[in-house]
Amino acid sequence: MANKTLPFSQEKLKRIVSQYGTPFHIYDEKAIRENARRLTQAFAWAPEFKEYFAVKATPNPYLLKILREEGFGADCSSLAELVLAEKSGITGENIMFTSNDTPAEEFMKAREIGAVINLDDITHIEFLEKVAGIPDLISFRYNPGPLRSGGNSIIGTPEDAKYGLTKEQLFHAYKIVQDKGVTRFGLHTMVISNELNPDYFIETAEMMFDLVVELKEKLGIKIEFVNFGGGIGIPYRPEQEPIKLEYVGEGVRKAYEERIASKNLHPLKLAMECGRVITGPYGYLVTRALHKKEIYKNYIGLDTCMVDLMRPGIYGAYHHVTVVGKEALPKDHVYDITGSLCENNDKFAVDRQLPRIDLGDLIVIHDTGAHGHAMGFNYNGKLRSAELLLKEDGTVDMIRRAETLEDYFATLDFSKL
Numbered sequence: 560m561a562n563k564t565l566p567f568s569q570e571k572l573k574r575i576v577s578q579y580g581t582p583f584h585i586y587d588e589k590a591i592r593e594n595a596r597r598l599t600q601a602f603a604w605a606p607e608f609k610e611y612f613a614v615k616a617t618p619n620p621y622l623l624k625i626l627r628e629e630g631f632g633a634d635c636s637s638l639a640e641l642v643l644a645e646k647s648g649i650t651g652e653n654i655m656f657t658s659n660d661t662p663a664e665e666f667m668k669a670r671e672i673g674a675v676i677n678l679d680d681i682t683h684i685e686f687l688e689k690v691a692g693i694p695d696l697i698s699f700r701y702n703p704g705p706l707r708s709g710g711n712s713i714i715g716t717p718e719d720a721k722y723g724l725t726k727e728q729l730f731h732a733y734k735i736v737q738d739k740g741v742t743r744f745g746l747h748t749m750v751i752s753n754e755l756n757p758d759y760f761i762e763t764a765e766m767m768f769d770l771v772v773e774l775k776e777k778l779g780i781k782i783e784f785v786n787f788g789g790g791i792g793i794p795y796r797p798e799q800e801p802i803k804l805e806y807v808g809e810g811v812r813k814a815y816e817e818r819i820a821s822k823n824l825h826p827l828k829l830a831m832e833c834g835r836v837i838t839g840p841y842g843y844l845v846t847r848a849l850h851k852k853e854i855y856k857n858y859i860g861l862d863t864c865m866v867d868l869m870r871p872g873i874y875g876a877y878h879h880v881t882v883v884g885k886e887a888l889p890k891d892h893v894y895d896i897t898g899s900l901c902e903n904n905d906k907f908a909v910d911r912q913l914p915r916i917d918l919g920d921l922i923v924i925h926d927t928g929a930h931g932h933a934m935g936f937n938y939n940g941k942l943r944s945a946e947l948l949l950k951e952d953g954t955v956d957m958i959r960r961a962e963t964l965e966d967y968f969a970t971l972d973f974s975k976l
């Protein structure tokens with residue numbers, strides 16, 4: 560069983576807490592950079608490989624800048640994410656815009672900054688043409704439907720997912736945009752989420768490579784890039800194994816040689832848009848035990864709540880919990896670790912075996928570096944925490960301050976009461 564460790568000592572964490580207070584998310588720059596390089600290295604064999612970091616996972620410009628420096632682009636799905644990518648220095652075709660049910664202003668912004676537009680539906684061709692015009696390069700999101708099993712509870716089985724075009728629509732769509740003068744074509748899919756079986760990603764690549772061949776044979780279209788989406792899982796539980804990125808890269812290489820290189824379709828650019836596997840394991844939610852409650856069960860109430868991390872509440876997701884300074888003590892207590900929302904699913908852990916927790920103990924919730932702070936909301940008027948960066952040189956910067964009551968009330972005009 561892997562040990563879930565922290566990138567700081569207890570003394571260092573206490574110093575950070577005394578400066579910034581709790582709660583906060585803190586991200587480990589060194590680990591993020593090393594991990595980004597591992598992904599790039601796994602696809603170093605490819606004629607061209609680009610990871611477009613899924614901005615929705617951790618939409619913080621300081622992290623986007625770090626990832627840009629590592630050669631990553633940005634996968635955006637909203638106006639705000641496009642602006643964030645732009646402000647982080649990620650420009651033009653280094654941005655993929657993969658949206659659904661897209662408002663006009665989002666297509667307009669994507670066109671304005673020259674992002675690669677990846678359409679989610681055949682009807683969006685006409686919509687895009689009307690609101691922003693058709694660019695030279697267009698990509699479509701493929702939904703393989705029941706042809707492809709292996710979806711999971713977050714994204715669902717492909718046939719139940721709202722995303723993408725059917726195969727028949729896909730062929731029709733390329734023909735339509737070709738007739739409208741499009742000269743460059745991309746192909747995209749995203750069929751799984753938080754998946755730890757590496758073979759699924761290789762199978763997805765095989766499926767997509769076969770489609771590239773078919774598009775060439777049937778429509779004469781030469782696809783310029785294939786984007787396999789994100790969805791690589793992380794070991795939230797200590798007993799789980801991380802995906803070996805090298806294994807995925809090698810499996811995709813074999814599929815590329817067999818299905819693309821041998822068919823004279825080389826060079827084909829490859830892309831992914833992972834979020835979770837890039838930053839997820841390198842973020843930590845640091846909180847304090849505020850209350851202890853003993854009724855039918857034993858509860859530890861934290862000074863945070865699900866506005867800072869809603870995955871356990873909405874998916875029943877496991878996040879590892881460390882009681883700082885008590886790592887070596889026996890886990891001889893059973894607690895539900897709760898937040899302060901008036902919702903009974905506001906629990907970070909249920910029936911968790913932990914060492915005895917005392918009021919004031921620092922509690923760290925692991926693996927919050929993706930889809931953590933980002934998913935926050937303001938129900939109950941709760942305010943989201945700050946985000947900190949543990950830099951490579953060991954110093955700490957605040958990269959987003961905590962929300963204030965003024966932020967919460969900023970959309971109200973009390974003077975008209």
Ligand SMILES: Cc1ncc(COP(=O)(O)O)c(C=O)c1O
Nearest residue numbers: 613753789790791832833834835
């Ligand atoms: C279109 C798209 N791309 C990429 C991602 C990133 O997924 P993950 O963080 O699991 O890699 C998502 C997640 O919701 C998505 O919807």
